[in-house]
Amino acid sequence: MADLGAPAQPKPSSSVKLVLLGEAAVGKSSLVMRFVNNDFQENKEPTIGAAFLTQKCNLPTRTIKFEIWDTAGQERFASLAPMYYRNAQAALVVYDITKPSSLTKAQHWVAELQRQASPGIVIALVGNKFDLASPSGGEGVDDVDAAPAAEGETNEDEESIDARRVPTKTAKAYADEESLLFFETSAKTGMNVAEVFTAIANAIPETSLKGPRGVGGQTNLGRQEDARVNLTGGRTEGPKEGCAC
Amino acid sequence: MSDTEPRASETTPNNPPTPPKKSDPIEQRDFANPTINIIQSASRKASTSDLSSISRESTPPPLPPRPKNLGLLDSRPSTSHSTAPARPQLVSKATTQLSYSDTNTYNNETQSDSHSSGASRPKNYFGLNFGSRNTSDVEDYASMRSFAPTEVGIGDAESMIGELGGDREKSLLRSLGHRFEDQESESMFPPDPQFEEAFKHEFDDIPDMEADGSNEESVMLQWRGKLKHFLILSSAGKPIYSRHGDDQLITNYIGVVQTIISFYQSANDTLRGFTAGDVRFVVISKGPLNLVAITRLPESESQLRTQLDALYMQILSTLTLPSMERMFATRANYDLRRPLQGTETLLSALADGFTRGSPSTLLSALECLKLRKSHRHIINNTLLKTRSENLLYGLIVASGKLVSVVRPKKHSLHPGDLHLIFNMLFEAGSVKAGGGENWIPLCLPGFNNTGYLYMYVSFLNLEHPTKQMQERPQSRSGDGDEVAILLISANKEGFFEMQSMRNMLVEQLQINGSIALIRDAVKKGRPRCTDIVPGTPLRHFLYKSRGNVQFVMPGFEPAFADSIERRRLMNLYGKLHVQLHGKPTSLKIHHETSTTYISLAWTTPLFELYCVAPGTTSRAALAQAANKVIQWVRMEEERVFIIGGAVF
Ligand SMILES: Nc1nc2c(ncn2[C@@H]2O[C@H](COP(=O)(O)OP(=O)(O)O)[C@@H](O)[C@H]2O)c(=O)[nH]1
Ligand SMILES: [Mg+2]
Numbered sequence: 104m105a106d107l108g109a110p111a112q113p114k115p116s117s118s119v120k121l122v123l124l125g126e127a128a129v130g131k132s133s134l135v136m137r138f139v140n141n142d143f144q145e146n147k148e149p150t151i152g153a154a155f156l157t158q159k160c161n162l163p164t165r166t167i168k169f170e171i172w173d174t175a176g177q178e179r180f181a182s183l184a185p186m187y188y189r190n191a192q193a194a195l196v197v198y199d200i201t202k203p204s205s206l207t208k209a210q211h212w213v214a215e216l217q218r219q220a221s222p223g224i225v226i227a228l229v230g231n232k233f234d235l236a237s238p239s240g241g242e243g244v245d246d247v248d249a250a251p252a253a254e255g256e257t258n259e260d261e262e263s264i265d266a267r268r269v270p271t272k273t274a275k276a277y278a279d280e281e282s283l284l285f286f287e288t289s290a291k292t293g294m295n296v297a298e299v300f301t302a303i304a305n306a307i308p309e310t311s312l313k314g315p316r317g318v319g320g321q322t323n324l325g326r327q328e329d330a331r332v333n334l335t336g337g338r339t340e341g342p343k344e345g346c347a348c
Numbered sequence: 349m350s351d352t353e354p355r356a357s358e359t360t361p362n363n364p365p366t367p368p369k370k371s372d373p374i375e376q377r378d379f380a381n382p383t384i385n386i387i388q389s390a391s392r393k394a395s396t397s398d399l400s401s402i403s404r405e406s407t408p409p410p411l412p413p414r415p416k417n418l419g420l421l422d423s424r425p426s427t428s429h430s431t432a433p434a435r436p437q438l439v440s441k442a443t444t445q446l447s448y449s450d451t452n453t454y455n456n457e458t459q460s461d462s463h464s465s466g467a468s469r470p471k472n473y474f475g476l477n478f479g480s481r482n483t484s485d486v487e488d489y490a491s492m493r494s495f496a497p498t499e500v501g502i503g504d505a506e507s508m509i510g511e512l513g514g515d516r517e518k519s520l521l522r523s524l525g526h527r528f529e530d531q532e533s534e535s536m537f538p539p540d541p542q543f544e545e546a547f548k549h550e551f552d553d554i555p556d557m558e559a560d561g562s563n564e565e566s567v568m569l570q571w572r573g574k575l576k577h578f579l580i581l582s583s584a585g586k587p588i589y590s591r592h593g594d595d596q597l598i599t600n601y602i603g604v605v606q607t608i609i610s611f612y613q614s615a616n617d618t619l620r621g622f623t624a625g626d627v628r629f630v631v632i633s634k635g636p637l638n639l640v641a642i643t644r645l646p647e648s649e650s651q652l653r654t655q656l657d658a659l660y661m662q663i664l665s666t667l668t669l670p671s672m673e674r675m676f677a678t679r680a681n682y683d684l685r686r687p688l689q690g691t692e693t694l695l696s697a698l699a700d701g702f703t704r705g706s707p708s709t710l711l712s713a714l715e716c717l718k719l720r721k722s723h724r725h726i727i728n729n730t731l732l733k734t735r736s737e738n739l740l741y742g743l744i745v746a747s748g749k750l751v752s753v754v755r756p757k758k759h760s761l762h763p764g765d766l767h768l769i770f771n772m773l774f775e776a777g778s779v780k781a782g783g784g785e786n787w788i789p790l791c792l793p794g795f796n797n798t799g800y801l802y803m804y805v806s807f808l809n810l811e812h813p814t815k816q817m818q819e820r821p822q823s824r825s826g827d828g829d830e831v832a833i834l835l836i837s838a839n840k841e842g843f844f845e846m847q848s849m850r851n852m853l854v855e856q857l858q859i860n861g862s863i864a865l866i867r868d869a870v871k872k873g874r875p876r877c878t879d880i881v882p883g884t885p886l887r888h889f890l891y892k893s894r895g896n897v898q899f900v901m902p903g904f905e906p907a908f909a910d911s912i913e914r915r916r917l918m919n920l921y922g923k924l925h926v927q928l929h930g931k932p933t934s935l936k937i938h939h940e941t942s943t944t945y946i947s948l949a950w951t952t953p954l955f956e957l958y959c960v961a962p963g964t965t966s967r968a969a970l971a972q973a974a975n976k977v978i979q980w981v982r983m984e985e986e987r988v989f990i991i992g993g994a995v996f
Contacts, residue, residue: 127689127690139784150690151690151694151778151779152786152788152790152803153787154784154786154787155785171784173784175690177687177689178686178687178689179666183789
């Protein structure tokens, strides 16, 4: 489904193992579903175990095939997580902008990845459910208005439009400190979803790219590197460029 | 049918009191002392019918008011197709078996327009002319009285009325026999608006309680309106799971239930269950857990226990027994909801399956996709040929029906384990909705309740089997064509190994034509009764092969197409099942009859058969139809059941 604009001459393609981590119900599966199927489901049932999906992403000079592990966020699966991130080249650590505790959980995941995952792993911190924030609050990085709301629990029962509890700048500051990619997304509206994956694709060090068939466990680095991509601008805003979504 | 007999007594001020036979005290004794069952079963057998179709006199007729002095009139259904929420237990009482079959035979003969002389009432009885209808009712009443067998006449007046009601319905039906014959899709059961209404909302979510309590009353009302509740709590009284209602709502109930359970425990007695009004409670205690079913559906204690056992198995499947015990060992009031997080949907899918009525659970058996023996053989061999080193069990499943299994010689598959897996894949949306391939750690308690296995799941796109299926139908409506490959391994790192086995397997199945065969079989669906035995009066049946622990049944359509009709059919099967399995004596053959249907349950060392036909069918015709089904199964045995399977 991905290869809509595929040129006659196939572009070099490489596969990227990507894992999604984060508290239950922050929207990991929804982000994947948006990315893979361009679909969204309200009241999605929780993931059980882990789901493995693939999706191609066309960059100008090559095709990236994402091999995605969407894990369940529940505690009891925590001990299985290393199995999924062990060989991953990229991780999407997701929190819910309406739930501060989910950012804390995300920070734990980031720490664990930095300790245990492959050293070159590209990590993106993703604040999901952006659609629940009010249009005025929190869109910008310096978002003063959202801050008070973040602390106030009183909002909960009001007819408040702004459910944001994690100010953009808080998360952004943390992401910068840890050298993470950072995005706020909405799986519901699709906002920034393709961008996250494209940015990751662009940020993967080329030395860690390998052929699409290297699905096994081993990290079998740098097999077909002909197609060089300029990765210096890694964190491009890359709006939908070529991504099949 | 009778759905919730007890309920009738609750809300029927102007009905005759329930006759002694059916009264609650007896139900209670069922729990208190199983031996009562013997007596009951025996007497039921003798009397042809049963607790089965208790009427819902409680139901206010939606149509014009009728004289209240005749309680039986109130029980008259307002729709024409159903003759009456009769009180079949009364019917049976009044009628000897002989007279029954006479009637039935007669009915069969008079399926055409001519109707029986016994049916003295005007033929236009169901013409909805209520004025004249009442008149004729009175006439009926009068004329029927003289029909009433004398021995019954000795009984109290109210049961007499009941008798009359029943007989009258019967003859009404007689006059309408052809109608029932013609209109296959018409209800096999008397209408029961109250039950229908309750059932329609059974699966609706209960809204959260407002903080200010403003909607408390309506929330409570909705909660109480549920026909069925499942509660799971720890032995320390902490809520773990409730099918309906949030914590706030159920706290009080949990408290009450907990108090009752510990009251019994302190008396060194274990509470098994009790009946209160129209509600039946059943409790099972499993180590640190108490599981409670509260039902207004006509289900037996042992059926409810089976259901609670399945919920318990689901919990073990998530946690394993030792780890659950460890959790409680460290802290008696451990909150089990945390480790269970995300599996509520699995528990609820199971619970709802029971509430909708699950033949598989009732029979503790599996259903298979019907395939030619040689075709299944090819599939089995393909599984064996592509079997990967760390594979423990390999299964191909088409929407809950087993297509093929490969397993080690020394391990068979426990039907309870398979039920959990099928529930997860085909009832709960979790795996389905996720897309892609799945790798699911799970404990199969029937296999080994102490450790995890890992299950690779991939749904097949039957049209393009080699393509990965990214998107699957989200609704249950698409469930006829979901085919999944399940590869179970003890190796938690085995995903890619299983994935490559799957790829080989699917490729081979496609080359040897099996995918096409599976697709055709899936598309064909379950046969209708009349496909199985042309001209059969049967509307549905369940046949369980005891040796294979598998069952076969026709489709629910057309007679039981909607979920309410299906539930009622399952109510009937449930009752028949009780008759065959009620301890300690079990019947070999049991009939159950109402004005609208006649049914049969039959058990031998080889099989159990349950079947149902319209009330106009004679016993002889029913027996003959049952025999035909058995002949059919015998002929098709190696197609409808998996015998042996692929073993390595
Ligand atoms: N409003 C809103 N809801 C979302 C969004 N993403 C996910 N959800 C909802 O949040 C719930 C949990 O989503 P899910 O993808 O299952 O979370 P996961 O457990 O992290 O995989 C579901 O009910 C989704 O419909 C989003 O961007 N906006
Ligand atoms: Mg998920």
